[in-house]
Amino acid sequence: MRSIHDPRYHLITAALKEIREKKGLTQDELAANLGKKQSYVSKAEGNERRLDLLELSEWLIGLGITLKDFLQNIGWLSEELSVAVPIKGQASQQGKDVVQKMLLQGKSYDVVLKNVALDKYLEVEEFISNKFLALNEPKNKQKNREAIFEAIEFAVKKLPKLNPSDIYVHLVYRAYIRDYKRTRAEQSWVRAGGEAMEIFVEKHYSKLLAAEGITIKALLSGAEKAKALKEMGLEGVVGDSKLDIALYGTHKGKQVIFGGIHSKASLAERVSDDVPCSVAMMGLGLQSILLTFDAKSYPPPQGNLVTIGEFGTTDNPSDKRHYIESHGSFDVCFSYNLHTYPSKLPTKSGKQIYVSDFGPDDPLPQFIIDGWKAFKAKL
Amino acid sequence: MRSIHDPRYHLITAALKEIREKKGLTQDELAANLGKKQSYVSKAEGNERRLDLLELSEWLIGLGITLKDFLQNIGWLSEELSVAVPIKGQASQQGKDVVQKMLLQGKSYDVVLKNVALDKYLEVEEFISNKFLALNEPKNKQKNREAIFEAIEFAVKKLPKLNPSDIYVHLVYRAYIRDYKRTRAEQSWVRAGGEAMEIFVEKHYSKLLAAEGITIKALLSGAEKAKALKEMGLEGVVGDSKLDIALYGTHKGKQVIFGGIHSKASLAERVSDDVPCSVAMMGLGLQSILLTFDAKSYPPPQGNLVTIGEFGTTDNPSDKRHYIESHGSFDVCFSYNLHTYPSKLPTKSGKQIYVSDFGPDDPLPQFIIDGWKAFKAKL
DNA sequence: ACGACCGGTCG
């Protein structure tokens, strides 16, 4: 059988025609781009004339699309991403949960997203994907961290029962890897994802805390961090260690810093970055909170993509658990990963790990409010 | 002009023929794979018959090679690596230096490697590339960190005048990104590159130090780290902070730990990881050394790939310089980046940054030897 | 401008 009659070949020409029409080009205009007659375009699109690779390549230049993108679009070139990414439109309801198919090196893996309705999930998937695809537009003006923040915010709002860590890792991070193309998505994620988390924490709690006279402020710039450290009396004391989010109360009409939040998507060894600053803060009677998505999931073939986190269990604790429960390097840790095991009381240090989502039972705001009350009493 | 007469089209068919011959297939055998007659293969390879895209796709299946690999081979699908990687065979001598062309997103950038002879450079390039390509073999048994260590060792030996930081970044790291394919090269590099550095430090200095009764030992496992921390009396004192390389002296026939080396390819914020452990070590009279390649080079479009490092200048110091010169968080810092500015004496803390290569003038071994002598005197 | 952000890896 000649290719020209092969339905698979027709997929190619149909795709070419679709792209041309989407770009608003007539056959005449495209032919002019290619330095050919209109009949060449017409015959090729109508499968009266075969295109070889060279002609296809030139055709695509005429259409302003790369060979790679075209081949990927028609599914001839497998995505070579080796980070697991969600396959759009490949989610299904299973009982109360949604099962999302993730693609990793040509293989598909199921990730179970608990307590999610499929229609809401698809709405979130669409919203997030559009946000991230929009970042690729040359005329895009939005900051990456803003787009990621909005993705998290939307997902948390629409899927309040879903594990926040799963939102961060599977819905937002993996979609970013899949859809963001302007620079190296993973390194861009490192840069922007962490800050988006800080912005989310600020925005999510600001209203509730404002009612108690408390201001929560993400410290995004070095200058802001330095200012907050100075206000705490920690300028130069902890090297130039850092604080991610500052907490202010209102006392005699003035804003007084009374604590802060160390925010980490995942801990790894990096949690020790924050320890000196945290210990110094606690030494000055300032509230020092560790907030984390405890976002660790091991990809296949080692793991199964479940966001198991890094704290281990209370019976078999990891080193990171010891930072809270044994060494008491922070006043408290809030993990927004429902797989994290909360502390079994009492702990050696008296400090504990809470596990929460961003719903009405979230103990973080009250912890901050209590902290401010205690701080104010001593002023 | 019909494609069949286009020299660019001939490149395609020539590549197809070359692959067939490399695979040891005859025209007959390939034709059988394709379910065609031998004349089909013969005519297509001889440019008497055009191959369209679908035919090409099937042809490649018959050859057992993916479309993606084929397009990459003929250079139609640019490697989508957006880390700058050296283009093999694209180095040239310019005076005393070698200029290496680096590919980044389809554009070429020159990197100047000072005090290098082209023939030696090409020998190193070949050696390193072969090492890393060998890691891709299914039957490969060598650990990644071992291959990287050998790459560093070979390059340091053959190119003793070249900036060690350039060796690490431009010769080894970028070749790894280019050649290592089994897993995500960058994350694999993170895992294996850092440990390779530790192994190199151990191997490079062990002989010289052994002559003084000093043992230098890379602590590669958690158990080894924990053991060394315990020997120093720092078990549980610094959280579970870490030390990368331990230094032992011989006293009354026993091995006594008297210090250690914190090893970091680049510092970023991560240098603060090591500060608590370092400060605790110094408090116990143990020698605490920071050793770094100060390996930071900003890629285009922001930077120019020069390994400028992160210490800033003595007049315009970065925060990281303060860790040494102001806070004295380490006894000393040795930077193996010739672009690093050494400390201007005296420093506020009395501690200083040395800049060195791994040649005969390297001050590190003597610093360690002096440290052991001082420690032994107090035993 | 130059800083801190984080996760796949593989031992």
Next chain:
DNA sequence: GCGACCGGTCG
């Protein structure tokens, strides 16, 4: 099983 390794990013 589960830890620490590091560099492109982008504000």
